[in-house]
Amino acid sequence: MAKFIPVDPFDIIIFGGTGDLSRRKLLPALFHRFLDGQLDSSNRIIAAARSDLDRTAFIEMAENACRKASKSWTDENWAKFAKMLDYIKIDATDEDADWAHLKSLLGHTEMTDPKRPLIYYLATTPLIYVAICEALGKAEMNTPNARLVLEKPIGKDLKSAQDINAGVGAIFPENSIFRIDHYLGKETVQNLLVLRFANTLFEPIWSRNSIDHVQITVSEDIGLEGRADYYDRSGAVRDMVQNHLLQLLCLTAMEPPNSLDGDEVRTEKIKVLNALKRFDANTVRTQTVRGQYIAGMNGTAPVKSYLDTLSPERQDSQTETFVAIKTEIQNWRWAGVPFYLRTGKRMDARRSEIVIQFKPTPHPLFGQAAHPPNRLVIRLQPDEGMNLFMQIKEPGPGGLHIKSLPLNLSYADNFTVRYPDAYERLLMDVVRGNLALFMRRDEVESAWKWVDNLLGAWKETDQPLETYAAGTQGPLQSAMLLDRDGREWWEGDI
Numbered sequence: 001m002a003k004f005i006p007v008d009p010f011d012i013i014i015f016g017g018t019g020d021l022s023r024r025k026l027l028p029a030l031f032h033r034f035l036d037g038q039l040d041s042s043n044r045i046i047a048a049a050r051s052d053l054d055r056t057a058f059i060e061m062a063e064n065a066c067r068k069a070s071k072s073w074t075d076e077n078w079a080k081f082a083k084m085l086d087y088i089k090i091d092a093t094d095e096d097a098d099w100a101h102l103k104s105l106l107g108h109t110e111m112t113d114p115k116r117p118l119i120y121y122l123a124t125t126p127l128i129y130v131a132i133c134e135a136l137g138k139a140e141m142n143t144p145n146a147r148l149v150l151e152k153p154i155g156k157d158l159k160s161a162q163d164i165n166a167g168v169g170a171i172f173p174e175n176s177i178f179r180i181d182h183y184l185g186k187e188t189v190q191n192l193l194v195l196r197f198a199n200t201l202f203e204p205i206w207s208r209n210s211i212d213h214v215q216i217t218v219s220e221d222i223g224l225e226g227r228a229d230y231y232d233r234s235g236a237v238r239d240m241v242q243n244h245l246l247q248l249l250c251l252t253a254m255e256p257p258n259s260l261d262g263d264e265v266r267t268e269k270i271k272v273l274n275a276l277k278r279f280d281a282n283t284v285r286t287q288t289v290r291g292q293y294i295a296g297m298n299g300t301a302p303v304k305s306y307l308d309t310l311s312p313e314r315q316d317s318q319t320e321t322f323v324a325i326k327t328e329i330q331n332w333r334w335a336g337v338p339f340y341l342r343t344g345k346r347m348d349a350r351r352s353e354i355v356i357q358f359k360p361t362p363h364p365l366f367g368q369a370a371h372p373p374n375r376l377v378i379r380l381q382p383d384e385g386m387n388l389f390m391q392i393k394e395p396g397p398g399g400l401h402i403k404s405l406p407l408n409l410s411y412a413d414n415f416t417v418r419y420p421d422a423y424e425r426l427l428m429d430v431v432r433g434n435l436a437l438f439m440r441r442d443e444v445e446s447a448w449k450w451v452d453n454l455l456g457a458w459k460e461t462d463q464p465l466e467t468y469a470a471g472t473q474g475p476l477q478s479a480m481l482l483d484r485d486g487r488e489w490w491e492g493d494i
């Protein structure tokens, strides 16, 4: 059983503290860390929002949220946790708002105790990140102990990301800005680093010398979950590829960092992003697929088409809910190795996997088509674990038959602990001041540069929008993308 080392006392102000993220993720994450004894009871957790609530009403709201998320509820624990909670009604974009009241809730006469982190978590729309920071600056709340947490999406393209980064960077120093990509807080994503750099087995074969290609799949069976307005303006590339899939690609492909120090890891990831091949009018047509779901099934339940979930004025939406991309990392380690990425809403299953497909044996000793090459499947969710497919001889006389079977390393079989939500780990890292799992300014901008190139090439070529029925593996063209290369997507079948 993992031991939790208590973190130093801190205060956190959650702007947008009554919103969906706060209720579904942040408050339950803090509550779980409290239950595990990691939080000091002198901490203050203050929700700041425009809703007309008082402290009692907010605590009731928080209780509902935490009750839903917690399997080990006791009223006694809740009563202790609730003592840390407070609420302030404030328009955080207003420089003349009652900032003195917020300071008084924090209870510090001076907000500059360097040992007590003061965390501003912006769980709001990114459109007001800069305005909030400017107001905090004007109220002289950007003290040396302050840390700023930004949720994605940071912008919708390179220019808007640069504007946000410049705006917040004018008030807070870069080493106090924590840009969250919650995928980096997932246990299995962190395990990627351990798999690669705590085992000597893989490093010598982790390159174009032994690897045929890599697949990264993040498929979701859910639809828009009430976020149609945001999603239709973003699409799968901005919502999932720009951040989560590129982060997975970086961790899979980066060079070993010199240490786990935040900047060492991030510098290696940026090198991967900068080495990603750019698209032109020709390659974008043959190496990418955009799709949108039509009506179909979710398990045994019929579901509406994407367009039917949108408002009437959006019925001509060309937003992609699925994307498949073939890319390449142009450096010595990876030259010539395709990286296939795909993600989509309303697919057949919720499944996130990285598949490392090794090259075939150099000489077909057992007959040409006798066996598939080795394959390492890293399952990020659900059913976290890893399968390394090896070839073995099927027992029995009657000829030499080879079978591909997995060495199976399942988390569930080996660990009985509760898997903490990604936000639990990330919030504790903010308190500890550990930046390794957060994105640096230039990293976000490098990711946008590649995405801008892709979106620009789509626009230039008027890339068609394919359709797929809800509950399937995406458009046919996605299978054809690999088929043209003599390959196929790994669909999890053994």
Ligand code: BG6
Residues within 6 Å of the ligand: 220, 239, 240
């Ligand atoms: C979010 C996206 O960042 O990640 C959502 O905005 C998506 O559209 C979600 O559903 C997926 O996260 P997870 O942790 O459920 O895989």
